[in-house]
Amino acid sequence: MSALVIQTSFLGDMVLTTPLLAHLAGSGPVDVVATKGAAALLANNPHVREVVVYDKRGADRGVTGFVRLARRLRAARHQVALLPQGSVRSAALALAAGSGRRIGFGSSAGRALYTERVAYRDDLHHASRLLALGVAATGRESAAEEPRPRLYPGAAERDAVDVLVGDQISDPRPLVALAPGSVWATKRWPYYGALAGMLAARGVRVAIVGGSEDRPLAAALVAAAGRDSAVDATGRLSLLASAELIGRAAAIVTNDSAPQHLGSAMGTPTVAVFGPTVPEFGFGPLAPRRAVVGHQGLDCRPCDRHGPQRCPLGHWRCMKEITPEDVLRALDGVLARPATRFAAPS
Secondary structure (H helix, E strand, O other): OOEEEEEOOOHHHHHHHHHHHHHHHOOOOEEEEEOHHHHHHHOOOOOOOEEEEOOOOOOOOHHHHHHHHHHHHHHHOOOEEEEOOOOHHHHHHHHHOOOOEEEEEOOOOOHHHOOEEEOOOOOOOHHHHHHHHHHHHHOOOOOOOOOOOOOOOOHHHHHHHHHHHOOOOOOOOOEEEEEOOOOOHHHOOOOHHHHHHHHHHOOOEEEEOOOHHHHHHHHHHHHHHOHHHEEEOOOOOOHHHHHHHHHHOOEEEEEOOHHHHHHHHHOOOEEEEEOOOOHHHOOOOOOOOEEEEEOOOOOOOOOOOOOOOOOOOOOOHHHHOOOHHHHHHHHHHHHHOOOOOOOOOO
């Protein structure tokens, strides 16, 4: 069974799609349509035959780009198309590509163009929700370990991290990754600098991960920890190399953002700080050792599925009242806990 997966959503969604790809690969070749940024995350993935970049806001924008891509996909003669992202455009692309079976969620905007609809279950982690599309396609139940996402950094990514971070022989101090950024302003916990200073005082090196837009945040963390105890990787590594760096770390502390999912894919012990959102939406960490820190005493939380740019009530207590001590305590607990068999949270 040849399968096409059209996933043009956020970077974290692509990471959470990897269990679906692995499941489908057990029944035949799998091709993926991805955005230019997310396509890089699938490099070296043994479950993917081809990644087709859909630059829908650039080279492939408009009707001409859509038709050109549809013709290319039609030549591959995919038997089934899966629509995790759920937009009308993705559904139309699967139809134009000639896929006889088109499977997506019954709540999706493009559901009228599907041949099969799967219930979108709010009680499941999103990786498990996406995996359910694959179960519908193959008729094969998923194994207990399957919802765990995975990425596959290669030699180029390992070399890039070696150059930036060095090795444990030259610097044997433990390394903790910190991810202070987020596209959504209210999801950025404001005390990463204080945490970086506390970790440095313990003899821990911190590595700050994120995009080039996170460099101002990283500069504050470097200043707090001291240059000898901090590595600024923001904007200096590819996504897959960032995953390699996170995979080498003893742990990662992150907001509800893409680095959390990179940590899950690399199996790195994870502390995730949630403010306006909650893990019950289905996007919490999946690393075997994980903890979530969130303000449990606010009636206004959660206030948004993604996280607004400003607090609707103006106080932002969901983040301001989570202290560095709270997060450090959670980090200590995660590191002290023995690794357990993977279990996807509901």
